[in-house]
Amino acid sequence: MGKPKIGMYWCASCGGCEEAVVDLAEDLLMVTDKVDIVFWPVAMDFKLSDVEAMEDGEMLAVFINGAIELSEQEEIAKLLRRKAQLVIAFGSCAHMGGLPGLANMQSKEKIFDYYFHSGPIVDDTGVQPDPEITKNEHGFALPEFYSSVRALDQVINVDYYVPGCAPTPNIVLDAITTLLSGNLPPSGAIMASDRALCYECPLNETKPDEGMKIKELRRSHEVEHIDSEICLLTQGMVCLGPVTRGGCGSLCIKGNMPCTGCFGPMDGVKDFGATALSYIASIIDSENPEEIEKIIDKGIPDPIGTFYMYSLPKSMLFKKLQEKKEVVEIKTE
Amino acid sequence: MGRKIEIDPITRLEGHGKIEIFLDDTGTVEKAYLSLPELRGFEVFSLNKPAELMPQITSRICGVCPMAHHMAATLALDDLYSIQPTATADKLREMVYNMFMFEDHTLHFYILGGPDFIVGPKAPKAERNILGVIGKVGIETGKKVIEIRREVRELMTAIAGKVIHPVWGLPGGVAKGLTAEEQKKYIATAEKCVEFAKFTLQTFKDIVLGNKEYVDIITSEMYTHHTYYMGMVDEKNKTNFYRGKIRVIDPEGKEFLKFSGKDYQEHLAEHVEPWTYVKFLYLKNVGWNGFKDGKDNGVYAVAPLARLNVSEGFSTPEAQASYEEYFDILGGKPVHHTLATHWARVIEILYAAERFLQLAKDPGIISPDIRNMPVEKPDEGFGVVEAPRGTLFHHYKTDENGLLTQANLLVATQNNAARVAMSIEKAAKGLIKNGMADDGILNMVEMALRAYDPCHACGTHTLPGQMPISIKVRNNQGELLDEIKNFCYEKK
Numbered sequence: 125m126g127k128p129k130i131g132m133y134w135c136a137s138c139g140g141c142e143e144a145v146v147d148l149a150e151d152l153l154m155v156t157d158k159v160d161i162v163f164w165p166v167a168m169d170f171k172l173s174d175v176e177a178m179e180d181g182e183m184l185a186v187f188i189n190g191a192i193e194l195s196e197q198e199e200i201a202k203l204l205r206r207k208a209q210l211v212i213a214f215g216s217c218a219h220m221g222g223l224p225g226l227a228n229m230q231s232k233e234k235i236f237d238y239y240f241h242s243g244p245i246v247d248d249t250g251v252q253p254d255p256e257i258t259k260n261e262h263g264f265a266l267p268e269f270y271s272s273v274r275a276l277d278q279v280i281n282v283d284y285y286v287p288g289c290a291p292t293p294n295i296v297l298d299a300i301t302t303l304l305s306g307n308l309p310p311s312g313a314i315m316a317s318d319r320a321l322c323y324e325c326p327l328n329e330t331k332p333d334e335g336m337k338i339k340e341l342r343r344s345h346e347v348e349h350i351d352s353e354i355c356l357l358t359q360g361m362v363c364l365g366p367v368t369r370g371g372c373g374s375l376c377i378k379g380n381m382p383c384t385g386c387f388g389p390m391d392g393v394k395d396f397g398a399t400a401l402s403y404i405a406s407i408i409d410s411e412n413p414e415e416i417e418k419i420i421d422k423g424i425p426d427p428i429g430t431f432y433m434y435s436l437p438k439s440m441l442f443k444k445l446q447e448k449k450e451v452v453e454i455k456t457e
Numbered sequence: 458m459g460r461k462i463e464i465d466p467i468t469r470l471e472g473h474g475k476i477e478i479f480l481d482d483t484g485t486v487e488k489a490y491l492s493l494p495e496l497r498g499f500e501v502f503s504l505n506k507p508a509e510l511m512p513q514i515t516s517r518i519c520g521v522c523p524m525a526h527h528m529a530a531t532l533a534l535d536d537l538y539s540i541q542p543t544a545t546a547d548k549l550r551e552m553v554y555n556m557f558m559f560e561d562h563t564l565h566f567y568i569l570g571g572p573d574f575i576v577g578p579k580a581p582k583a584e585r586n587i588l589g590v591i592g593k594v595g596i597e598t599g600k601k602v603i604e605i606r607r608e609v610r611e612l613m614t615a616i617a618g619k620v621i622h623p624v625w626g627l628p629g630g631v632a633k634g635l636t637a638e639e640q641k642k643y644i645a646t647a648e649k650c651v652e653f654a655k656f657t658l659q660t661f662k663d664i665v666l667g668n669k670e671y672v673d674i675i676t677s678e679m680y681t682h683h684t685y686y687m688g689m690v691d692e693k694n695k696t697n698f699y700r701g702k703i704r705v706i707d708p709e710g711k712e713f714l715k716f717s718g719k720d721y722q723e724h725l726a727e728h729v730e731p732w733t734y735v736k737f738l739y740l741k742n743v744g745w746n747g748f749k750d751g752k753d754n755g756v757y758a759v760a761p762l763a764r765l766n767v768s769e770g771f772s773t774p775e776a777q778a779s780y781e782e783y784f785d786i787l788g789g790k791p792v793h794h795t796l797a798t799h800w801a802r803v804i805e806i807l808y809a810a811e812r813f814l815q816l817a818k819d820p821g822i823i824s825p826d827i828r829n830m831p832v833e834k835p836d837e838g839f840g841v842v843e844a845p846r847g848t849l850f851h852h853y854k855t856d857e858n859g860l861l862t863q864a865n866l867l868v869a870t871q872n873n874a875a876r877v878a879m880s881i882e883k884a885a886k887g888l889i890k891n892g893m894a895d896d897g898i899l900n901m902v903e904m905a906l907r908a909y910d911p912c913h914a915c916g917t918h919t920l921p922g923q924m925p926i927s928i929k930v931r932n933n934q935g936e937l938l939d940e941i942k943n944f945c946y947e948k949k
Contacts, residue, residue: 136497140520140621147620149607193497223517226502235498239736243500244852244865246727246736247745258492258732264477266492266732290520290621343859345509345534345628348830352633379618379625380632384513425860429506 137190221437316371341423489882531626537838718841759847
């Protein structure tokens with residue numbers, strides 16, 4: 125029997141997930157000893173028709189990173205779903221829609237207007253990218269730009285998730301090793317720690333024994349001396365470690381900056397942002413609604429960006445937005 | 458009968474970029490398009506975001522060059538809050554930035570662009586990749602490439618939080634500094650980087666410059682364009698990736714402009730075409746006259762070739778010597794040969810390594826004084842760096858609470874977009890005669906494109922140094938007459 129076949133593919137992504145695989149460095153050579161990578165556009169020559177020619181389920185696993193923004197991406201995701209026994213959503217964009225999912229708060233018209241007409245140095249002649257004109261006057265196809273960004277499991281069935289923006293090398297190697305071991309986790313598992321980041325955070329022990337109580341939330345540029353020895357939340361920085369899945373190695377915190385939640389929620393949590401928001405609300409040390417509002421307005425001027433930085437397309441909030449077709453402000457009380 | 462040749466970088470067809478070449482009735486190339494079908498809207502969804510998050514938000518534009526966006530955004534925050542970073546923070550930023558330039562350029566040289574020359578433009582396709590490079594330079598070198606890249610990126614992670622999407626830059630400074638103990642590791646690695654860069658330059662010289670055939674290709678008309686050039690220089694007009702003024706020279710090599718990043722709106726404009734989502738930057742005061750060479754057209758180039766053309770040299774000794782040798786051999790300034798970009802890139806690897814070492818050794822770099830606190834009300838800020846692929850501008854406006862009311866980003870590939878399209882067209886014109894396209898066109902066109910290290914969806918990189926491309930020759934009925942491809946997938 126030959127080596128198991130593995131594929132990797134990118135949808136709407138920044139390339140960071142690909143770099144994360146290259147960052148396996150020497151370990152990547154170990155991985156390629158054990159598997160045949162039969163499909164990896166960034167690194168290997170291939171043709172999509174070769175994937176089409178594969179038997180259904182011929183690949184053991186395919187890792188897909190990036191969000192779904194174009195119909196082509198959706199079609200390829202569906203093709204890969206058929207050809208692989210296991211589909212792994214790789215990185216925050218595939219997992220939860222990712223940071224570019226914040227574009228779901230804006231309309232396509234607004235984006236087009238800024239980019240091609242009203243931006244500061246655009247030579248606006250009324251021209252903008254146009255698939256019709258491209259086809260009729262220039263003779264080739266320009267894909268339509270879609271205004272809504274989706275996570276992978278909003279398009280196809282996903283077996284496992286490798287979280288992170290980008291996934292850290294330890295997580296990537298563990299995921300591959302687990303898949304090859306044949307000892308598979310339950311379907312739908314997120315292949316990282318199943319506990320909150322706080323449990324692995326080097327500053328966890330500096331949390332106050334009497335429980336977290338915050339009188340002031342501070343934005344990172346307002347903290348004069350970020351104490352690298354004390355829990356950042358205790359210092360008033362909005363750290364989402366208590367509600368974010370661990371496994372990343374606490375890299376941001378070791379860099380003296382708070383967790384922004386790229387590993388997403390722990391098991392059983394449906395809406396990351398709502399959970400994060402309620403956690404922060406629960407530690408504010410005040411009973412006075414006006415004072416609470418003041419503390420939150422000052423420290424979290426952009427609640428959607430703060431709590432849904434990577435997960436807006438998967439949120440209940442976005443579902444509501446789609447229903448209402450309008451941008452709403454979320455209330456923080 | 459007009460024909461269409463469609464070059465699909467098939468890996469990126471699915472939403473990232475394609476080349477279309479059109480032939481007239483006689484089979485001569487009439488027009489070439491480089492179309493980028495992606496737009497993610499960062500400038501618009503950044504609205505209302507807290508400015509201090511911009512270094513983290515904009516790094517997500519590109520996971521290959523996240524440090525470039527992170528740093529341009531951080532510099533824009535300094536300007537936004539009218540605050541200077543502390544001397545230590547400034548040195549740390551410049552050091553880490555040079556570490557980034559070193560590892561990114563090294564990746565390109567050994568894995569992406571280099572194989573064309575190290576292995577050879579006419580080598581069998583199966584060898585024109587990183588494995589071929591290892592075959593040519595030895596497995597030990599291959600290991601060294603992996604090792605030095607890992608080592609540099611680990612040190613970047615240690616200080617900047619993450620190497621892919623750093624969390625480091627703050628207005629007036631950085632979030633984390635260096636201890637004396639840590640400094641030793643940075644110095645040791647920097648020393649290795651300098652040795653490695655020298656070795657890389659020597660490899661380039663031995664293999665490429667020692668081969669007349671290669672030199673002829675580099676200097677051939679097919680890969681030559683007479684455009685303006687732009688890049689950042691210090692007060693002595695020497696190259697600096699992290700800080701300085703933007704200098705522009707005309708196609709004859711005379712200084713045309715020198716401006717601060719904050720004045721970009723006076724000098725640059727964006728041209729829009731209906732067939733691509735990328736905007737073409739041009740020099741406003743020259744004007745847009747289409748995809749053409751010459752002094753009367755505002756098309757300009759950025760990145761290593763342009764940076765060396767606009768620079769009066771390097772502040773580090775080894776890079777300076779290489780700079781002099783480069784212009785001696787290529788016949789003076791400016792160098793218009795697109796493929797000379799590879800050589801220029803290797804010289805920049807050497808500069809980045811030397812500058813990394815200089816700064817790592819600086820006694821001031823371990824001071825704990827890494828932050829100046831913003832006190833002014835934020836209003837408007839500009840940040841400019843030289844990304845590996847060219848000049849990168851960030852421009853923000855905020856309300857007095859520091860929430861974005863406008864973001865404008867000019868990314869490196871936009872600067873080069875017009876010249877890249879022209880390069881593809883010219884290479885195709887040189888190769889396609891009477892409508893005949895043979896297998897050779899593929900690598901020639903690829904080489905014209907790859908020299909720029911184009912970062913299309915900000916991440917268009919192919920590791921084997923070969924962009925899988927298919928060329929489809931069609932008649933005007935859309936019937937397929939011929940298909941040439943440079944890739945195959947063999948089932949075992």
